[in-house]
Amino acid sequence: MHGPNGAHRAGHAVGEAESVAADQEQPLGTPGKPLDRRSPFFTGLAAAAGVVVTVAVVEVVLAASDVLLLIGIAFFIAVGLEPVTARLTRRMPRALAAALVVTTGLGVLAATVAGAAVPLSEQIKQLSGGTPRYLAQVRDPGTLLGRANEVFGLEAAVRSIHGADVAQSVAGVLGDAVIVVVLSTYFVAGFPRIRTALYRLAPRSRRPRVILIGDAVFHKVGAYLVGNVVVSLIAGALTLLWLWAYGVPYPLVLALLVAVLDLVPVAGSLVAGIGTTLVALTVSVPTGLATAGFFVGYRVLEDYVLLPKIVGRAVRIPAVVTVVAVLLGFTLLGVVGAFVAVPVAAAVLLVVREVAVHRLDRA
Structure with a gap:
């Protein structure tokens, strides 16, 4: 506790300050000198605050990583649809153009699924009915599938898949797809405002160059998205024709699998080719070898003809960079x-x- 002398000194200090405050001409006094922000106290305080903010941001990003991923996918799709939407905007309001683009895309997808639903369901039933025969081949060391099972453990991998897990995964994918469609619609409709807001974050002196570089990036993303989808559809169609011609079972299921996996660069087509070749081997060894040759030939066709023509040279990057990036x-x-x-x-x-x-180069 403070003694009488201490209390007297404190009262005197406050009284002196009150006297000075009463003599001020301005209602709230004259502002004093700003605090030295370079002092050790403020430096330490700023560093501690920076650490706290950084940790908080990282925690928020990790907690919302799934949602942020869906937002990123939706924005990626919106960038890909922007060239088509921009052309339609010249003839109709932006909102109507965005709704037309999204509705058309969903309509084409729904029509494709509806048209393929009946033969696809029949082939899936045939595939389920033929499971015992394939299982016998996998367990027979004298067959090619049996030797592949010994090397890669195919039977163990299939048995590790549970129906409940598959159903839960499918439901999750469908829910995420709905979210992505809704977000993509909003992003497509408001893309000019989003683009303007992003560019305003750049300093005014550098904004023109940022706009040029940013538009070039948007062009690359859009060209790649649209071109990759077109190339994947071509891959699925050619695979379907090949499998029908050679009598490989379940051609529609396998062609759909090839089209979806071909969306993933490098690894997707490789996995699709291996899986389809294994099914073709159940027909005969020559059919399997011919199917493997078909996928090798198509890989060359896609890399050196289809992608440069459809996607364009603007998105082409060195092969080693592609592999590392994937x-x-x-x-x-x-x-x-x-x-x-x-x-x-x-x-x-x-x-x-x-x-x-x-x-x-300028340094």
Whole structure:
């Protein structure tokens, strides 16, 4: 506790300050000198606050990673649909153009699914009915599937799949798909405002160059998305014709699998080719070898003819960068990461070349 002398000194100090305050001409006094923000106290306080904010941001990102991933996919799709929407906007309001683009895309998808539903369900039933025969071949060491089972453990991998888990995964995928469709619709409708808001974050002196680089990035992403979907549809159609011609069972199921997996660069077509070849081997060894040759030939056709013609040279990046980007994307975000790896890598290379390398050349 403070003694009488201490209380007297405190009262005197406050009284002196009150006298000075009463003599001030301004109602609230004259502002004093600003505090020294370079002092050790403020430096330590700012550092501690920075650590706390950084940790909080990381925690929020990790907690909302699934939602942020869906938002990223929706924005990615919106960027891909922007060229078509922009053309329609010249003839109709933006909201109507966005609704027309999204509705048309969903309509084409629904019509495709409806048209393939009956033969697809029949082939799935045939595949389920033929399971005992394939299981016998897998367990027979004298067959090619049996030797593959000994090397890769095919039977154990199939038995590890449970129906309840598959149903739960399908339900989750459908729910995420609905969210992505809704978000994509909003992003497509408001893309000009989103683009303007992003560019306003850049300093005014550098904004023109940021706009040019940003539009180039959007162009790469959009060209890749639309082109990759078209190429995957071609892959599925050619596979369907090949399998029908050679009498390979379940052609529609396998062609649909090839079209979906072909969306993933490098690894997708490889996995689809191996799986389809294994099914073709159940017909005969020559049919299996011919199917393997078909996928090798199609891989060359896609890499050197279809992708340059449909996607364009603007998105093409070195092969080693593609492989590294796909591996990193798959490790970080799974199949979605592998799908977006190529346009993201192309965008990063563009930014590095136009910003970092340009500064190094001038240094």
